[in-house]
Amino acid sequence: MNFFKRLTGHFLTITRHRHMVIRHCAKAGILWQGLRHDLSKYSLQEFIPGVRYYTGTRSPNEGEREEYGYSMAWMHHKGRNKHHYEFWVDYNLETKRNEPVEMPYNYVAEMFCDRLAASKIYNGKQYTDRSPLEYFEYRKPHKSINLKTRDEIETLLVMNAEKGEEETFKYIREKLRKYKEEK
Template sequence: MGWHSFWGHFCTITRHRHTVMRHCRRAGIFWQGLRHDLSKYSPTEFWQGVRYYQDGKRSPNEAEREALGYSLAWMHHKGRNRHHFEYWSDYNPRTKQLEPVEMPVRFLAEMFCDRVAASKIYMKDAYDQTCPLAYFQKSTSRKRGLLHANTERELMRLLTLLAEQGEDAAFAELRRMVAEDRKKRKGVIVMFCQNCGKKIEGGDLFCPFCGAKQQQVNPSENAGASLTAGSQKPTRKGLGIAVICVLIVIVLALVLIGSLCTGGPKQVVKEYYQAIEKCDAKKLLDTVPKDYLKEVMDEKDLTKRELLKEVQAYLDKYYSGYDDIKVSITDQEKLDQDDFSDYFDFDLEEDADLEIKKAVQFDLKVRYQSDEGKQTEKEEFVVFRYENGWYSMDAVFLVAMSAYL
């Protein structure tokens, strides 16, 4: 195990991640792509990958299994990444056996992206669009029935579509499936675990996070109670309080809208690079949608202060050497719906959608001072509008890297 293995493994998993991110963008699940395989950079997985590195020709997990009879890195990985079908298995109380569970559509889509990317990375110039299907057909996991029948059928259909009609057709079908699934999930009742407080779906008998049994509430009883309460005639005092509350809400909404609309796309460019130059995590988080920050905090079980600390540590580690940053815009292009619908129409997490209606891509010339002297780089910088504010895609990605690495 030396520098060759260290650098080679790092480059292999990073190239794979970036390829999956591009695929996920085309599939309409870009946010999942940003978080894809980040556990591979954890010590448990990364150092095993370095130790059993195979010159980028096959997975180190295979070599680790051959040496030990099992792969510690893989066991760690499959329990943390829901795009692997091995994650989706559970004990069936009726059959008393461990059985596969059908994968949700968004994770099936990510699995497809992952498999196509892996074929490209490991096969290099020998890759063609039939390779992922051929690999899956030879899979021992498939032969032993470790996939749920519905998951296997859908994956086979998508890989066959890729082999016969190419990537454009396959990703178009994935986008259709993801969009349809998103519409269905918008109708799912969201509840919170009565023990740990995390978000769960209304029909869950047990919390998928802490395992606590949930006390089921009959929606019809709640509806009846609401009707009964609503049928009571409101008092004059109650009407007065209601009017005051409505006025307060309107004033707060106007203040909020005014604060959000103060900065345009160019202002976001300026604020982002000011935050980078000063390594100011708080200022950088202002260029990221609050909905996304909330999802990150919920998933990683972080407080806002803890997330701020993570982002600050990331900035200090990777950006402290950049000084005297000067940015000039050389060109800009408004992205229409066709340009960025696949790029931005993604799920934040379980039931939160971030649907972008406007975006602008700036071509920048960035001049800065580093340890190596004065530097000049050309960069593409995407700013998008979400609800009533403009935000930076680079900042979103930086927060993801800070929280998930």
């Protein structure tokens, strides 16, 4: 694939994804988060590898991992975007280890919006309400995510699969309202 096709393909893919996340975040009641979602993908540290490894069939991070054994673009991304559970790892003074910590609920909600949009963009016409749950189950994190956070995102994905988006967004808005009241 030539450079121009990789450039435009990557730009259009990340932009379509981001715009869909913005729409989902608006439905969830976190529009401001949606407007700031994934802006780091347009930074040189993420955009250049994104173009270089773009194929149109998988994440460019996979290509970078194959070449180097890791993805600098992904490490940059997860360290700047709080809707990724990988961001929420900190040093535990008692165990003297890096361990996952519970995500604030507004970022769990954004993570759901992100997963929903990614499934729609990457599955295209094959998308169903079960697609985000199936992806999660296929790559289910076990040790690198806080158990309460994992249970909450799984609850949202199961609800979406069984009851659809409208009910799930209604549940998220109510949960966010309670979360804000507790703060």
